[in-house]
Amino acid sequence: MSSPIFALDGVGVSYGKNTALARVDLTVEPGERIAIIGPSGAGKSTLIGVLNGTVAATSGEVTALGCDYRRAPAREIRKSQRRVGTIHQRFDLVEQLRTVHNVNAGRLGSWPFWKAALSLLLPRDVQRVRAALDRVGIGDKLHHRTGDLSGGEQQRVAIARVLVQDPVMILADEPVASIDPARGREIMSLLLELSAEAGVTLLACLHDVDMALGSFERVVGLRAGQIAFDKKRADLTDDEVDALYAFERATEPR
Amino acid sequence: MTTTCRWEAAESPSAAPGTPPPPAPERGTGATGRSRRRRGWALLIFAAIVVSAVAAGIGREQVIKSEGAGSLFDFFAAAASPRLDADFLALTGTAMLTTLAYAVLGTALSLVIGLIGGILTSQAWWESGVRTRRGRRLAGWGLARAVLVVPRGIHEVVWGLFFLVVFGIDPIVAVLAIGIPFGAVTAKVFSELLDETGRRPYTALVAAGSSKWSAMLYGLLPPALPDLISYGFYRFECAIRSAAILGLVGAGGLGFQLALSFQTLRYPEIWTLLFALILLSVAADYWSSLVRSARARGRQRSRDGGGVRRDPLLTASLVFGAVLIGLSSWWIGLDIAVLWSGKAWEFGIQLLSDAWPPSVGDTGFGGLLMLAGVTLAMSIVAITIAFALGAVFAVPASTPAQGRDHIERGAMARIGRTTAMLASRFVLVVLRAIPPPVWALLLLFVMYPGILPGAIALAIYTTGVLGRLMAESVDNLDARPLRAIRSTGASASKVFCYGVIPAAAPRFVAYGLYRWEVTIRETVVVGVVGAGGLGLLLQHQISAFNYAGALTTLAMLILLTLVVDITSAAIRRSVR
Known part of the structure; x- marks a missing residue:
């Protein structure tokens, strides 16, 4: 596993005249734990989208797990996507479904359609789902309707969904932004624990700078769609972090 | 029952598919341009109704068969004594299933x-x-x-x-x-x-x-x-x-x-x-x-x-x-x-x-266009009558209470109101339970075959549907402004004029237009029983195995419905 998981080379994304990302170079090696920080609108979510293949780069090269997103056939892309799990800010769960189905949704990439359909009637692989829910601490919620769970519990369901997907890489887009700070810290340490346990690479976008600086070895600063810095935590100075948010702070008080 | 309204609207074939409704054209921005456009549509609609009525033969030809009144009376008299022997009931039950x-x-x-x-x-x-x-x-x-x-x-x-x-x-x-x-x-x-x-x-x-x-x-x-x-x-x-x-x-x-x-x-x-x-x-x-x-x-x-x-x-x-x-x-x-x-x-x-290539047949293209005009006239007469009758039935058929009705009146008035509601709902459900061709067959007792019986048959049926939709939209009115008007001491009839009519009218018009789109399609159905227009021609062509002609007529019908859909969508936009 010496080849990088992700290699972005001069990637740009623009919507009409608006540029969301410009000339981004980023390499992610196996086992790394990276935090992406930056003011809102800096392009963090777009970057996650480029990495998991939901946002198409308008320029540059994107290679994920050895697969060229811009040229590979759709089947190959899906194969890579299957090995990348994403946790979203707003959970992206189906509230009408029971927890077991929402967790199993992580397996859809490896299940044939008939098995997916059958599982909605007779849940398949329940043991594996239960183990994942136990691991995130809500094993008793297996048959609850997801919409009835609290925000923190729903985020745990989303993590369990990624766990059963068995990815080599977890992307987290503001994983704790919509739950209270105490729950947020619990969830964050759970994510770090899980990635360490399974040797899974972790890349998280965080609005909370202290959390990023406190727990990640590598920090990437993003500003106005461009990479401002990409350093080991130890080499990063407070001035650099302040500069990243400088413009935002200067305009805020008005 | 908000759902019906939502769907009736969503179903309307001309609503821009899947995209958000297009913004009203900004021609003549502001209230004056809007009202001018509305006035234009109102004039056009009025003219269309007059022309259609003339085309349908109202006041021009003899349409009433006076000698048929007797058999119509016999027919309604028979309602009291339907055939109820075991054999026929079994047959009816089987047919019903x-x-x-x-x-x-x-x-x-x-x-x-x-x-x-x-x-x-x-x-x-x-x-x-x-x-x-x-x-x-x-x-x-x-x-x-x-x-x-x-x-x-x-x-x-x-x-x-x-x-x-x-x-x-x-x-x-x-x-x-x-x-x-x-x-x-x-x-x-x-x-x-x-x-x-x-x-x-x-x-x-x-x-x-x-x-x-x-x-x-x-x-x-x-x-x-x-x-x-x-x-x-x-x-x-x-x-x-x-x-x-x-x-x-x-x-x-x-x-x-x-x-x-x-x-x-x-x-x-x-x-x-x-x-x-x-x-x-x-x-x-x-x-x-x-x-x-x-x-x-x-x-x-x-x-x-x-x-x-x-x-x-x-x-x-x-x-x-x-x-x-x-x-x-x-x-x-x-x-x-x-x-x-x-x-x-x-x-x-x-x-x-057999149907390909389609042929215009002996009526020629001009004849086909004329029949399309007749069909259009039939639909306009039908929807005009249905709109008026539907509005008349909708108000008593709406649910009483909710601050706009006679709450503080006596028990007698309330019973009267409830009776009126049940009676008008019953009438509406009967009107829409019987399909238009059956109404047309009944009308042929007392009318000569032609566009008018077809139009009236469609109107009767559509009244049943439209009256219910309108009643539901009265039910769904926001009760707060009505309560505000009432609190000034206004009588029920004043509340009705100042509160109910202005709020409900745009929806009534929207439903009327939507049902017009449905009615133009249904002209085919009464055409089948001999009430004229493209539907009748289609029926003749199919029974004469003239499929090439039928295909042309069908294309004409689809074109006509498309024109109606587009017109109706344009009017609805200006009403919104």
Whole structure:
């Protein structure tokens, strides 16, 4: 596993005249734990989208797990996507479904359609789902309707969904932004624990700078769609972090 | 029952598919330009009504057959003594079950078509995926939409006549004739439902490498499904009426028995059958509105943050519906093997090759245009009458209370109000339970065949539908402004003039226009019983095996409905 998981080379994304990302170079090696920080609108979510293949780069090269997103056939892309799990800010769960189905949704990439359909009637692989829910601490919620769970519990369901997907890489887009700070810290340490346990690479976008600086070895600063810095935590100075948010702070008080 | 209104609007064939409603054209911005445009439309509508009335022969020809009054009286007198002997009741019961079975299976087929077609015409389906190019996506989406336009534009009866030629007398005829056009409408409504549903869970699953079908199944269908099912019940209600009409053209069931009894003018038999039809129709109406109002409450609850919950009534109805599907296909002996029988294919291909190339026939293109004009006039006269009558019935038929009615009046007044509500609701349900061709046959007792009886038959039926829609929209009015007017000490009639009419009028107009779009399609149905226009020509051509001519007429009809759809959409935009 010496080849990088992700290699972005001069990637740009623009919507009409608006540029969301410009000339981004980023390499992610196996086992790394990276935090992406930056003011809102800096392009963090777009970057996650480029990495998991939901946002198409308008320029540059994107290679994920050895697969060229811009040229590979759709089947190959899906194969890579299957090995990348994403946790979203707003959970992206189906509230009408029971927890077991929402967790199993992580397996859809490896299940044939008939098995997916059958599982909605007779849940398949329940043991594996239960183990994942136990691991995130809500094993008793297996048959609850997801919409009835609290925000923190729903985020745990989303993590369990990624766990059963068995990815080599977890992307987290503001994983704790919509739950209270105490729950947020619990969830964050759970994510770090899980990635360490399974040797899974972790890349998280965080609005909370202290959390990023406190727990990640590598920090990437993003500003106005461009990479401002990409350093080991130890080499990063407070001035650099302040500069990243400088413009935002200067305009805020008005 | 907000649901009906939502769907009636969503269903309207001209609403821009899946895209947000286009902003009103900004010609002559501001209130003055708007009111000028409205005045223009009002003038145009008035002129159209006058021209149509003249074209329909009002005040020009002798339309009333005075000698028929006696037989009409006999006919209504027979209502008190329907034929109720065991033999005929058994026959009626059998026919009733057959009509019910057609409606059930037709609806089931339309739901299958609607589900698959709805997914394939949704934006969610075409917009996901990493690399598909924008142009190709738009082309695919547009093509899928276009494929559904034709089946939607052709009335069930025309489908029925076509399948009768292909399959002969076979239960599959009615099932296909209902299922295909209903399926196309359902697909349109369902694709809009899917696109209204939050797409994030679906996108998340596609991002994790799931196939589109699996992602649809887990991410998009569960939230949208209850709405689809409850819409299916609304379609079922419509399917009962369609099944009866299809019987009239020879597909069996209540309609077929009605046609037989009409031919021999056995009034007591006709009444027994009509009562059965009304019974069936009322039951379907009631079941459907029960399911839909439960669903509307559920949606309200989840909007209020009460979370989503399973709806026991919906689940029970679904199970019952599934049992009905099984029983129905056993009852009519449905055998789908005929679909791939060589003979049916031979007939079908023979028919299509006879029809191609389409020919204008001996009337010439000018004659065809004139008939299109006649059809248009018929629809305009029908919708004008139905609009006026519907509005008259809607107010008493709306639910009393909610701060706009006579709450503080005495008990007598309240009982009177409730009686008026029940009576007008009953009248409306009877008007819409009896299909337009039957009304037309009744009118032919006292009128000479022509456009006018056709128009009036359509008007009577449409009054039943429109009156109910209007009553529901009065029910759904915001009660607060009405309470405010009342608190100034205004009398009930003043509240009505200042509060109810201004608030309800735009919706009434919107429903009227929507029903006009439906009515122009239904002119075919009364044409079949000899009431003139393109429908009559089509019937003649089909019975004379002139399929090339029929294809031309059909194309003309589709074109006409398209023109009506576009006009109606333009007027609705200016009213909004």
